[in-house]
Amino acid sequence: MMILTNLRRRPSRTAFTAAGIAVGVATIVALLSFTQGLSNTAAELTHLGGSDLGVFQANVSDPTTSLLPASLVARLQRKPYVQDATPLLLMVEAVRPQPGAVVFGAQPSGFFARRLVIVDGRRELGAGDILLGDRLAAHMHLAPGGTLTVHGRPFRVAGIYHTGIFFEDSGAVMALASARRLTGRPAEETNIVVNLSAATSAAEATKSIEREFPGTQVISTPQQALRAGANSTLISKAILVIVVIALIVGAIGVTITMALSFIERQSELGLLSTVGWSSGRIAALILGEGIAVSLLGAAFGLLLGVVGGDLLVRVLGVGSYVTPSFTAWALGRGLLVGVAIGVLGGIYPAWRVTRMKPLKALSGT
Amino acid sequence: MSDPAGAAVVVEGVSKRFGRVPALTDVSLAVGSREAIVISGRSGSGKSTLLALIGGLEQPDAGRVLIDGEPIWTRRHPAHVRRDVVGFVFQRHLLLDPLTAQANVEVPLLGAGLRPAERRRRARSLLEQVGLADRAEHLPSQLSGGERQRVAVARAIANEPRLLLADEPTGALDSVTSERVLDLLFDLRDRLGTTLIVVSYDLAIGPRADRTITLIDGQIVEEGA
Numbered sequence: 100m101m102i103l104t105n106l107r108r109r110p111s112r113t114a115f116t117a118a119g120i121a122v123g124v125a126t127i128v129a130l131l132s133f134t135q136g137l138s139n140t141a142a143e144l145t146h147l148g149g150s151d152l153g154v155f156q157a158n159v160s161d162p163t164t165s166l167l168p169a170s171l172v173a174r175l176q177r178k179p180y181v182q183d184a185t186p187l188l189l190m191v192e193a194v195r196p197q198p199g200a201v202v203f204g205a206q207p208s209g210f211f212a213r214r215l216v217i218v219d220g221r222r223e224l225g226a227g228d229i230l231l232g233d234r235l236a237a238h239m240h241l242a243p244g245g246t247l248t249v250h251g252r253p254f255r256v257a258g259i260y261h262t263g264i265f266f267e268d269s270g271a272v273m274a275l276a277s278a279r280r281l282t283g284r285p286a287e288e289t290n291i292v293v294n295l296s297a298a299t300s301a302a303e304a305t306k307s308i309e310r311e312f313p314g315t316q317v318i319s320t321p322q323q324a325l326r327a328g329a330n331s332t333l334i335s336k337a338i339l340v341i342v343v344i345a346l347i348v349g350a351i352g353v354t355i356t357m358a359l360s361f362i363e364r365q366s367e368l369g370l371l372s373t374v375g376w377s378s379g380r381i382a383a384l385i386l387g388e389g390i391a392v393s394l395l396g397a398a399f400g401l402l403l404g405v406v407g408g409d410l411l412v413r414v415l416g417v418g419s420y421v422t423p424s425f426t427a428w429a430l431g432r433g434l435l436v437g438v439a440i441g442v443l444g445g446i447y448p449a450w451r452v453t454r455m456k457p458l459k460a461l462s463g464t
Numbered sequence: 465m466s467d468p469a470g471a472a473v474v475v476e477g478v479s480k481r482f483g484r485v486p487a488l489t490d491v492s493l494a495v496g497s498r499e500a501i502v503i504s505g506r507s508g509s510g511k512s513t514l515l516a517l518i519g520g521l522e523q524p525d526a527g528r529v530l531i532d533g534e535p536i537w538t539r540r541h542p543a544h545v546r547r548d549v550v551g552f553v554f555q556r557h558l559l560l561d562p563l564t565a566q567a568n569v570e571v572p573l574l575g576a577g578l579r580p581a582e583r584r585r586r587a588r589s590l591l592e593q594v595g596l597a598d599r600a601e602h603l604p605s606q607l608s609g610g611e612r613q614r615v616a617v618a619r620a621i622a623n624e625p626r627l628l629l630a631d632e633p634t635g636a637l638d639s640v641t642s643e644r645v646l647d648l649l650f651d652l653r654d655r656l657g658t659t660l661i662v663v664s665y666d667l668a669i670g671p672r673a674d675r676t677i678t679l680i681d682g683q684i685v686e687e688g689a
């Protein structure tokens with residue numbers, strides 16, 4: 100009863116403390132959701148076209164700059180553990196108004212192109228044709244028969260496809276030969292996507308391929324994808340650092356605010372002691388208030404983090420690179436952190452109360 | 465509350481210092497059950513310290529304080545003396561300002577673990593006893609100084625203490641209001657049979673008490689009838 104009354108009757112103090120916690124929690128939720136979004140993105144990159152793994156050139160800073168000899172596809176296909184392999188050429192920043200859209204150069208007969216589900220128009224990949232992902236088509240208001248300019252060359256939109264993979268649906272697919280002409284790399288693929296035979300695990304295949312084809316790097320997990328590009332490694336490290344800093348700053352700030360607000364109330368707590376409250380009971384009151392405030396703050400923080408994160412992505416127009424992903428776990432962690440802050444902020448004053456001299460507390464202020 | 469009667473207090477050779485400042489030196493005093501005494505003396509003479517020692521808020525450096533023949537600090541739970549035996553009234557009313565008068569009176573009852581309905585009933589009746597039944601839902605900020613002090617008195621007697629300690633209870637009040645609060649305290653002593661110890665530098669209250677004790681520099685210099 101006293102916990103709620105105390106909070107309700109001191110609205111500005113409650114609001115300030117809760118707001119502090121909210122900002123901390125919002126930051127944490129937003130950052131966590133971006134890291135989660137980033138590894139989801141990476142996960143999709145590793146399974147392009149529904150493949151089991153991707154083969155890249157070793158030690159490139161970014162998978163899209165990988166170059167592998169064309170002959171590698173045939174050699175891979177001969178391996179017993181490979182069911183199918185097809186070359187893929189990735190072009191980024193090729194579509195002027197949608198810099199995030201990836202244009203894939205794929206062999207019309209390969210499993211990557213065959214797997215596309217055409218939802219509008221026809222599956223045609225002639226020299227001047229292009230297929231659009233449904234997200235890209237919607238963004239650019241394009242329908243079959245329209246024209247998409249890639250690297251300054253016009254391509255006729257033959258059809259619209261949907262795969263369910265974010266990167267593919269917000270990109271476009273053209274014939275590998277056309278892509279080679281556009282980029283001026285006649286004999287090289289950027290990478291090769293591979294489907295394994297049913298009996299082979301990705302880990303086994305990774306080892307075999309990297310051993311048998313020196314100079315290649317296999318990516319089959321999101322972690323590997325993040326590690327493969329120095330850029331993305333940098334990003335995930337930077338985000339980790341930012342999350343930790345936000346956590347520390349938020350926690351310290353709020354803990355101090357809460358501790359101060361209780362120290363201010365020494366004489367009140369001293370009074371509870373003189374009317375016979377045990378120190379355990381007083382400590383429970385303090386902790387209870389701390390947790391109640393931080394729950395309030397955390398709830399607002401979750402909302403702020405979700406809405407704010409989404410808004411930020413939209414304002415910055417980076418939706419095709421990072422999409423915040425709000426998993427229950429990210430939200431749960433935010434909430435946990437909020438409550439932890441409340442407990443932390445309450446522990447010090449609660450501990451002080453247990454060793455407080457009532458008279459001294461009363462004569463204070 | 466005729467039985468159990470007011471608590472008997474014995475102070476035996478008690479000394480207390482704060483750092484290097486001796487607040488009390490070898491003070492001895494006996495207060496009988498249902499007795500009402502006044503402790504007077506100049507500011508800084510050790511009155512509040514003596515009261516705090518009697519009520520178990522502070523522990524003496526030397527000597528001991530016995531309530532009904534039992535030393536406070538050798539009990540299993542010395543802090544229970546505050547809950548079960550003693551009621552305090554201070555110069556500052558020390559009401560919790562987010563709580564209504566009624567809720568303030570309920571605070572010690574919360575500490576004693578009473579059921580909510582019983583708690584409310586008791587608090588209501590206590591406010592009636594101090595003449596504030598109609599102010600139950602007011603916040604301290606909506607009460608006058610005298611009314612606040614009367615709420616504080618109601619809170620002090622909430623746990624049916626057998627020893628009522630008041631440290632300059634009228635120090636912050638004008639003389640008319642002071643009279644009213646003192647009337648209340650001595651009336652409670654008469655009705656409930658509690659032992660009453662009032663600290664005051666105001667000698668005008670002397671005639672109400674059974675006895676007046678004067679402290680100078682932490683020592684008892686005079687006991688008047």
Ligand SMILES: Nc1ncnc2c1ncn2[C@@H]1O[C@H](COP(=O)(O)OP(=O)(O)O)[C@@H](O)[C@H]1O
Pocket residue numbers: 458459462482483485486487505506507508509510511512513514
């Ligand atoms: N908590 C304390 N810390 C340090 N000194 C104190 C404390 N309480 C009282 N004193 C000192 O002890 C002496 C007696 O104080 P007190 O009992 O409050 O006197 P009174 O109530 O008669 O004014 C004073 O010199 C005072 O400064």
Ligand SMILES: [Mg+2]
Pocket residue numbers: 511512513631
């Ligand atoms: Mg004093």
